[in-house]
Amino acid sequence: MILDVMADALGGRAALAAATTEMVTATGWRRHPGWGKDPSRPELVGEFSYMLTNDVVRPRYRLETSIDTKLVPTKLHYTETGNGSAGYVDGIDFMFDPRPVSMAVPSWRVAARLRHIDLASVPRLATKLLAPAADLVIDGSTVTLREIGRPPVRVVLDDRGLPARVELTEEHSPRGDAEVEVRFDDYRAVGALTLPHRVVIDIDGLTVHDETRTSIELGRGADFRLPDETVRDAGEEQASYAQHSTEWIMNYVFAGVRFYFDLQTAPVESAAVEIAPGVKIVLGPSHNVLVVEMPDHVVAVDAPLYDEYGRAALAQVKAAFPGKPLRAVVGTHFHYDHIGGIREFVADGNVAVIVGEPSVPYFEELLRGPHTVDPDRLAANPVPVEVIGVDDVLELPTADGGVLRIQRIDTDHSHDTLVAFVSKPGILFQSDLWNPTPVPPAPHSGRGRLAEQLYDAIVALDLNVRTIASGHRGTDGHTLAHAAPLEYLRIVAGR
Numbered sequence: 001m002i003l004d005v006m007a008d009a010l011g012g013r014a015a016l017a018a019a020t021t022e023m024v025t026a027t028g029w030r031r032h033p034g035w036g037k038d039p040s041r042p043e044l045v046g047e048f049s050y051m052l053t054n055d056v057v058r059p060r061y062r063l064e065t066s067i068d069t070k071l072v073p074t075k076l077h078y079t080e081t082g083n084g085s086a087g088y089v090d091g092i093d094f095m096f097d098p099r100p101v102s103m104a105v106p107s108w109r110v111a112a113r114l115r116h117i118d119l120a121s122v123p124r125l126a127t128k129l130l131a132p133a134a135d136l137v138i139d140g141s142t143v144t145l146r147e148i149g150r151p152p153v154r155v156v157l158d159d160r161g162l163p164a165r166v167e168l169t170e171e172h173s174p175r176g177d178a179e180v181e182v183r184f185d186d187y188r189a190v191g192a193l194t195l196p197h198r199v200v201i202d203i204d205g206l207t208v209h210d211e212t213r214t215s216i217e218l219g220r221g222a223d224f225r226l227p228d229e230t231v232r233d234a235g236e237e238q239a240s241y242a243q244h245s246t247e248w249i250m251n252y253v254f255a256g257v258r259f260y261f262d263l264q265t266a267p268v269e270s271a272a273v274e275i276a277p278g279v280k281i282v283l284g285p286s287h288n289v290l291v292v293e294m295p296d297h298v299v300a301v302d303a304p305l306y307d308e309y310g311r312a313a314l315a316q317v318k319a320a321f322p323g324k325p326l327r328a329v330v331g332t333h334f335h336y337d338h339i340g341g342i343r344e345f346v347a348d349g350n351v352a353v354i355v356g357e358p359s360v361p362y363f364e365e366l367l368r369g370p371h372t373v374d375p376d377r378l379a380a381n382p383v384p385v386e387v388i389g390v391d392d393v394l395e396l397p398t399a400d401g402g403v404l405r406i407q408r409i410d411t412d413h414s415h416d417t418l419v420a421f422v423s424k425p426g427i428l429f430q431s432d433l434w435n436p437t438p439v440p441p442a443p444h445s446g447r448g449r450l451a452e453q454l455y456d457a458i459v460a461l462d463l464n465v466r467t468i469a470s471g472h473r474g475t476d477g478h479t480l481a482h483a484a485p486l487e488y489l490r491i492v493a494g495r
Contacts, residue, residue: 002138002157003129009161010126015192019218022123023053026199028211030254033203034172034336035071037415039362042206044070045255053222056123059084059114060224069095069256076256082110083224085239095256102227108242112253115150115246119182120199122163123218125155150243151373162187162194169373172203172248173306173340176371176379179204180247190216203247209254237308244373264305266312272320273482275469276425278400281482282316287337288471288482289313290429291320292422293399297327301420301429302471303342307376310341317345321399328396330406331355332431333414334362338471343367346385347377356408356416357389390418400424409457413450419457426464427483430454431471434492436484439476443494446474455493458486 007013027049036043050065060083067076076098078091087110090102118124128134129143137144141157151168158164165183172178180203184196195216201209242249252258264285272280278293287304300317303310317326329351331339346353346367355363364387371379388394394406402424411417411433419430433454434447458465469483 002141002143002161005161006126006143006157006163007130009157009194010122011191011193013130016123016126016130019056019123019191019193021053021218021220021222022056022121023051023217023220023222024121024213025049025051025215026211026213028199028209030251031206031208032251032255033206033208034251034334035255037412039334039359040206042208045251046070048211048254052117053220054117054121054124055222055224056121056127060222061114061117062222062224063113067254067256071255071257072096074098074256080105080113081224081226082113083226085110086226087113088226093256094258106238108238109249109253111239111242112246112249115243116250119153119166119168119180119246120201122184122195123193125153125163125166129155149240163196170247171245171371171374173245173336174343175204175366176343176369176376177373178248186212191218193218201247208247208251241374264309266309267316272316275427275467275483276422278321278398279422279425279427280320281469282313282320283473283482284309284313286472288469288473289317290420290469291317292404292420293321293324294327294404295397295399296324298324299328299330299396299404300326300345301330302332302338302431303329303340303345304338304471305340307341307344307374310344313341314345326351328352328354330418330420331359331363332419332429332471333417334359335414335432338431339363343371343376343378347381347383349383352386352388354388354390354394354406354418356414356418357391359416360387360389363387398422398424405463407457407461407463409453409461411450411453411457419454421463421465423464426466427469428458428463428465428467428486429469429471434468434470434489435472435474436468436470436481437474437476437488438479438481438484440488441492443491446492451489452493452495455489455495458489459495 029047031042032045033042046067046069048067052063054061063080072095074095076092078093080089085107087105092098135146143155145153154167156165170178183200186197197213199211267284272282274280280291282289290301292299329345367385390408395403405421421428434451465486473480473482
């Protein structure tokens with residue numbers, strides 16, 4: 001039987017049963033397929049080293065890791081312990097606020113980490129496959145493991161019987177079905193077992209994770225105990241999300257971003273907040289949506305995060321100007337966190353998508369792609385969606401007699417960057433180039449060169465901007481701001 005061949009190739013059933021824990025020391029890097037200048041070139045978000053001890057049989061782990069993050073250069077270092085559905089973190093795990101914390105982590109974060117370990121640990125995989133009650137489908141050298149609440153995992157064995165790769169389909173918002181492949185290489189003896197010392201992860205054919213395991217120890221004792229703290233828990237829907245979107249969540253974990261994967265469920269205000277007559281903003285815990293009143297409809301700028309948050313944000317967009325339906329969504333750029341809810345925004349039909357010209361094929365693909373792992377409203381009831389590309393500028397008349405100018409600008413952040421300028425009140429909305437602050441900022445603080453590029457574009461285009469609004473709020477350490485005078489941007493840009 002193929003399972004016996006696998007067990008023998010790894011070192012035998014007895015040796016596998018004796019390996020109660022696995023301690024891995026490794027270095028590597030992680031790229032994010034939803035970030036970068038181009039969707040076809042995932043952005044490097046972190047270079048890491050770690051020492052991970054995991055229980056081969058039970059859902060327990062202890063991780064000590066250091067990560068040099070790249071989006072905002074920060075040195076993270078923390079210890080994370082998971083035991084069952086509970087978890088705790090000590091250290092610096094957040095690149096935007098690199099202060100040490102000691103706190104419980106929600107159960108879905110623990111679940112995502114455990115699932116990632118399951119996919120990357122050959123002893124854990126083999127133990128699951130060899131369990132008497134395992135639900136398996138065997139087809140030649142491929143063994144499919146089916147577990148309740150998780151996407152099926154296909155383990156492909158090489159001609160020696162060793163696991164060569166793991167294949168599964170996950171849900172990665174907003175693209176939907178994402179083909180994840182975990183490849184094992186450089187098998188070497190580890191005590192009585194033979195285990196891989198290199199692990200590579202691809203998502204939809206793009207390599208996003210590459211790690212070299214410098215040492216592996218088996219059967220070593222570990223302390224998986226947690227402090228006597230109240231455990232932050234998650235609802236059933238969020239816990240399920242962690243199981244079928246594991247590597248999507250792990251993209252952000254390795255990037256040192258906590259709030260992108262904290263599964264926000266609703267805006268922070270009960271309704272969209274007015275910035276000026278005819279212009280409102282939906283304020284989220286981390287991401288915002290601009291709503292502009294047009295003569296007989298509204299236009300939204302950005303559709304952030306994922307379906308659950310998108311539904312709540314969309315409700316505020318629809319209620320912002322009663323009697324005027326949503327007819328267009330502008331994507332400031334293709335990064336997942338700003339357009340992850342775009343399928344939810346267009347699901348009612350008769351809603352166009354406006355994006356930077358280079359990303360038109362990308363958006364067309366994500367709007368028509370399959371969503372079988374976690375079907376959304378658009379998958380359940382497909383509607384045609386027009387994707388409009390902006391190569392330079394697109395002007396649309398607003399309800400106040402002015403125009404909404406959708407302008408493509410050059411930035412280092414993405415090659416499809418759009419800004420939205422509402423002419424009458426002089427409000428310019430952008431995402432990721434600068435986060436407004438409630439008080440005058442220090443020169444060259446914040447997003448550095450991106451703020452410079454934004455300010456220089458405004459000057460070059462001769463836009464009469466008075467206020468900068470943003471897809472993220474900024475802070476002075478005490479107060480949050482979603483908009484600020486242009487003068488603040490000028491100061492940051494050093495102009």
